[in-house]
Amino acid sequence: MINDKKVLFSGMQATGNLTLGNYLGALKNWVALSDEYECFYCVVDEHSITVRQDPATLRRRARALLTLYIAAGLDPEKNCIYYQSHVSGHAELAWILNCFTYMGELNRMTQFKDKAAKHADNINAGLFTYPVLMAADILLYQADVVPVGIDQKQHLEITRDIAMRFNSLYGETFTIPEPYIGKAGAKIMSLQSPDKKMSKSDENPNASIYLMDDPDTILRKCKRAVTDSEGCICYRDEQPGVKNLLNIYSACTGKTPEEAVAEFSGKGYGELKMAVGEAVVSQLRPLQEEVARLEKDKAYIDRIIKDNAEKAAYYANKTLRKVQRKVGFPDRIR
Ligand code: ATP
Ligand code: LTN
Numbered sequence: 001m002i003n004d005k006k007v008l009f010s011g012m013q014a015t016g017n018l019t020l021g022n023y024l025g026a027l028k029n030w031v032a033l034s035d036e037y038e039c040f041y042c043v044v045d046e047h048s049i050t051v052r053q054d055p056a057t058l059r060r061r062a063r064a065l066l067t068l069y070i071a072a073g074l075d076p077e078k079n080c081i082y083y084q085s086h087v088s089g090h091a092e093l094a095w096i097l098n099c100f101t102y103m104g105e106l107n108r109m110t111q112f113k114d115k116a117a118k119h120a121d122n123i124n125a126g127l128f129t130y131p132v133l134m135a136a137d138i139l140l141y142q143a144d145v146v147p148v149g150i151d152q153k154q155h156l157e158i159t160r161d162i163a164m165r166f167n168s169l170y171g172e173t174f175t176i177p178e179p180y181i182g183k184a185g186a187k188i189m190s191l192q193s194p195d196k197k198m199s200k201s202d203e204n205p206n207a208s209i210y211l212m213d214d215p216d217t218i219l220r221k222c223k224r225a226v227t228d229s230e231g232c233i234c235y236r237d238e239q240p241g242v243k244n245l246l247n248i249y250s251a252c253t254g255k256t257p258e259e260a261v262a263e264f265s266g267k268g269y270g271e272l273k274m275a276v277g278e279a280v281v282s283q284l285r286p287l288q289e290e291v292a293r294l295e296k297d298k299a300y301i302d303r304i305i306k307d308n309a310e311k312a313a314y315y316a317n318k319t320l321r322k323v324q325r326k327v328g329f330p331d332r333i334r
Contacts, residue, residue, distance in 0.1 A: 001038075002315065007175070008037035009143035011044040011084065011134075014061040015051065016200035018068060020209040020280060021188035023287075024251040025149035029182040031073040033147060039079040040141050040312060041069050046084045046091065047134070050127040051119055067301060068211065071290035076304040084137065086309035089316030093136035094129070096323055100166055101132050105158055111151070135159040139174045140316045147180040150187055151197065170326040174319075188248060191225040194240035212288060215281045222277035223270075233264040233272055242269070245276045252279040 001007070010030055012022065030041060045062045062083060069081050084090050106112065106128055116123045126133075134155050138146055139162075146156055156179040163174040188198045192207040202208050206221055213221070227241040235246050235257045246260050249272075255263070264272050294301065325331070 003038055005036070005038040006144040007141055008033055008039045008145050008147065008180075009042070009138050009141050009177070010040075010147050011042035011047075011137060012065060013044050013048045014058060014065040015048050015053070016061070017210045017212065018065070019188075019198050019200050020211065020248065020284075021149070021198035022200065023072070023211055023284075024188055024248070025182070025186055026147060027069070027072050028251070029147045029180065030069075032182075033145075033180070034074055034079055037145065039074070040143070040315075041074055041079055041081045042084050042137060042312075043069075043082070044084045044134075044137065047130060050124065050130050051115065052122060063301070066305065067291060067294050068287075070301075070304070071287050071294055076308060080308050080312050081304060082308040082312045083305065086305070087312045087316050089140055089313065089320045090133065090136050093140050093316075093320055093323060094133040096327060097132050097136050097139070097162055097166075098129055100169075101129075101135075101158075101162055105161065106131060109158070110154060131155045131158050132162070135162045138177050139163055140319050141312075142175040142319060143177045144175055145180045146177050147182065150181055153179055153181065166323075173323060173326060188251075189240065189244040191221055191244075194226060194244045209280060211284060212291070213284075215285075218280050218284070219274070219277040222273045222280065225273060225276075227269050227273075231269075233261060233267065233269070235261050242272070245272055249276045249279050252276075252283040 008030075010026065012018070012026065018027075030039070033039070043062050043065050045058065048058055048062075066081060066083065070076050074081060109131055112128060112130065115127055119127070135158065138159050146159075148156065156177065160176050163176050167173055167176075190196050190198050190202060190204075190207040191209070192204050198208045200208065200210075206224055209218055209221055222245075225241060225245060227245070228239050230239055230242075232239075233242060233246070235243055237243065246257050249255070249260050250257050253260075264275070
């Protein structure tokens with residue numbers, strides 16, 4: 001608990017341009033939860049280098065992502081919005097937790113298997129221990145809840161296992177976190193292959209709507225979305241393309257999928273696609289305008305970066321000192 005509130009932690013990697021999936025599956029829920037909890041929203045740049053990055057691009061994207069968090073509606077005076085690499089406690093706790101995590105556990109992680117297959121020329125130790133750094137992120141702030149898309153559930157489970165193991169060896173040290181997986185938008189699918197998730201690393205630009213796409217591009221991508229030859233606007237697994245469009249429509253308008261189906265009864269796919277495109281454009285317009293405004297205010301963003309890193313480090317150090325003491329590191333001389 002911080003200031004009588006439960007603690008929320010989440011993060012995203014600055015590895016590409018964010019998609020509508022990242023927004024509806026994660027960022028939008030963060031905003032909805034931000035009043036209720038004491039929140040830490042991290043740009044996890046240390047995780048990003050588990051895959052090769054161009055340094056200048058990573059730096060630019062990390063700043064763009066931090067700006068986007070604010071533009072999406074997270075108030076940086078109330079929520080702690082910061083870079084992982086600015087708080088050394090993440091890497092320090094990760095080292096300790098590495099010594100309480102088994103190779104066998106890490107070998108089971110599906111994200112590791114997927115990424116190792118995709119980057120066969122660079123299967124580095126950081127990629128393997130990625131979930132331990134993620135556990136350190138979460139446990140450092142004694143987080144109660146972690147809002148993520150469904151693909152991160154396995155990483156939350158290993159975090160809980162590591163925390164429970166440590167607690168049973170050394171006594172109550174870490175809060176055991178719960179994942180929070182929102183209903184609407186938990187898994188937005190690719191517009192071109194609706195059997196796989198919309199992803200920022202997809203090679204086909206028509207498969208994903210990027211948060212910074214202009215209205216014409218959004219409408220064009222929706223118009224080209226893959227559907228089927230059933231000719232019926234129904235919400236069912238046998239029609240994954242149509243189901244995905246209805247999910248996007250619901251998540252953007254706040255209507256339930258059933259309400260959406262009723263609204264489009266008797267209409268054609270063309271009308272559905274048009275309405276989805278327009279709903280996405282109105283959902284993203286305020287966000288895009290706010291990004292443009294914030295990007296001009298360099299001094300403001302710089303101050304947020306500095307102040308929030310200090311705030312995060314304060315809480316991180318509290319946990320870190322406790323853990324260092326428990327494992328037997330010598331006390332600091334003051
Ligand atoms: P990549 O495609 O490079 O693996 P990604 O698009 O999956 O990246 P992440 O940085 O891994 O993005 O995820 C950021 C957050 O967005 C996570 O909480 C993740 O669960 C969520 N998320 C990512 N893609 C989707 C999607 N298609 N639908 C819903 N949520 C998503
Ligand atoms: N692995 C996550 C990003 C991430 C994260 C975290 C999410 C790193 N540390 C802590 C929640 C809490 C991803 O790829 N989406």
